[in-house]
Amino acid sequence: MSKQVLVMINLRGGADGLNIVVPYREENYYQIRPTISLSAPNNTNGVIDLDGFFGIHPALAPLIPLYKNKQLAFLHAVGWPGDSHSHFEAWEEIELGIAGQEKPTTGWLTRYLQLIAPEAPESSPLQTINFSAWPSKLFIGCQGTNQLTQLSDFRLAQSNKSNKPNILESLKSLYSQTSTLGMVGQQTINALEKVNKILEANLIGKNYPKTKFGNQLQSVAELINADIGLKATSLDLNGWDTHIMQGAAKGHMASLLSELANSIATFAEHLQDKWKDVLLVVMTEFGRRAMENASAGTEHGQGGVMFFAGGQVKGGHVYGDWPGLAQDKLVDPGDLAITTDFRQALSEFIIPQVGVANITKIFPAYQIRKQLGILASQ
């Protein structure tokens, strides 16, 4: 069985793909974004060229070494095919792995894990960890999932007089029933015991951004390095709903991108040898309207950007059919078209693990197309 650890990073709010992986050779880009566009490479604050057509936002510079080492790939014009432009409907359907179908009772990630690791995750705590504070559907139905804010916070409070094991033993007994809450309780206690051991080991400080997201990605690296059998985890970086003053090379979105890039670059470095076993996926619920609005921001759109990084990624490339930004290429009311369904994109790493025949178990009634080949065949 694969040792691969899946790290899902969710950019909540609808990240503006056109200002992340910038089509700087498209004349239209500059016409529809007179104030928030990013200039071509080699200009002051210009994008960093990827392939002669696309360039990435200068705040993503820390990711360039990964891209050059072919461990980082981008996928453009990808998305959820619904048209409600609703953050909440988009995330719910994405995390359930559907687009308009009847809602399944489990998240797509849960169904994927059930296929690749059919042994019950309860058998060992911390195999699946949710760092997301959002009501995420990814792990719904995955009973053994632990919820963490960050690793160093995961300790039981000390009471005044008695010693801690006492309370833990009592809690074990109070949560010994087989209800859902009982299971969560047992899982929490098992994880507490395991995390205690990790925290006792001397952890090497790293240069992660001192933010919630930076701390959480550091926690993920520590868990992977501790070899406790982590299979999948999900983290959020919030703040991408840029209806006003999103900035360009500098500003609100630039600082989010910088936090993202510095965290991922430090993460890869922190993992050393284990980086080859990691697949990191960055996604968002939708891209934003192609033209900027009058508040130097952008409205909810459709096609957006995804990142794939890790040892098995065929990186150094921008994947996806580029639909273009000409007026007749945009879809109502002015969005970048979607040329790759989000389920197709996720299938890129799912199919090598579970086989193409199983894909509808994860994405109900979804017709898979030809693979884009973002992951090296195994």
Add this chain to the structure above:
Amino acid sequence: MITRRSFLKLAGLTSLGVFTSACSQAPWLIGQANLPAPTIAMVNWHNSANEKTAAHVLKRLTYGIRPADIEQVMSKGISTFIDEQLNPESIPDDRAYWLVRRIDTIALNAPDIFELTAKDAINDLRQATILRAVYSERQLQELMVEFWSDHFNIYSEKADCAWLKIIDDREAIRKHALGKFQDLLHASATSPAMLSYLDGSSNQVRKLNENYARELLELHTLGVKGGYTQKDVMQAAKALSGWQNNQRFWRGRVKFESSLHDFEEKEILGQKFPANTSSDLEDLINLVSSHPSTANFISTKLCRRFVSENPSQELILQVAKRFQESRGDIKETLRVLFNSEEFLNAPPKFKRPFTYMLSALRAINANCDAGTALRQHLDTLGQLPFNWPTPDGYPDSAEHWQTQLLPRWNFAISLANNQIKGTSCNLEPLQSNLNTFNTFATSLIQRELTENELAAINQAENINDKVALLLCLPDFQYQ
């Protein structure tokens, strides 16, 4: 030079000084946390059906049962209790009033309020919110304030919201929490905090910003499947254009700037909005607040909050019908809900973290100042007020919250061991004999402890840890 704010503060302190010296019989005027904790009252609990019904209603209409509450509700009658709670102005509430009165921030208006730091402003509002939830006798009013604060969520980290939420809380949410939905919606639509949070202030003719218009339809009224289209969103944005917050002079005051309003004809949800009228906002609020999808959406959310996550379609229809007939009268809508069999027989509902914290504080009669240390726990628990980033408000589902037990255990341990600065409890009376403890435990979860539970709790060496474990019980996570 003395600023207007420090002048106000000085005046406030002076008057407080007068109060404290003149009213030594009113100890809550002085620092609440400095007082010895009230001893936990003896509980009478006989496990009768009536007690259980009273407990059920108390758990749903309040932030948790205090030791003397069940007896009180039984003596006045459950329907009287519900009726009183629906008419909060009828309930004397001196204690909460005076406690909150000391926080002068929450009475301030724009632009004075900007003389505070953003952090002080929003933390003062959080403190007032928690104090009211602990001490107010008008518990349903507080529950509905929480409900609407989620429904019309404002994130205090965005733009000027840390200050403006104080005005929103007072003038929109609190004022109309049990009033007419249409008034509430109108107050929210013209609230400086909402104009700032969802970028309404940036929405101008030929420079439309769709953010608020979309959430107005999706989250505040019709619901995502309520029958509107992208075109309705864009037309609604036009109708709302020109409503602005002042930026410099009179910062934080709302104005309608007609030069920035789109006066063209609009069509929203099939209704024509004629050209050249300046009542578009009112017309839109009227249209969407009386839309049948809105009645259905609001009623579904109310049933989910007060009854269960999967309320029956019959109940939703019944509640929605009253909402529609009473033209969005929130009190009348709730009355139908509370009088339903489904409400009275509702299965246990997993407490959201705010309710969990409050129910623990109230169960042991803790004294609290709602200060930094307590709020830090609330943040770790996951439900610090006004700290939810997205406009949908804190989730109302067990699925979301039940994965996070550790912060609850840690809060229970810290609370019962008097480790939270500004919060204190006196559990000694429970130590006197086993019977007292058992009665207390039984009243807490409305059943006898099992042998297994009793054995687990008795492993603890002292009363503080025993009570901590009671507050950790799986059953106490439910209301």
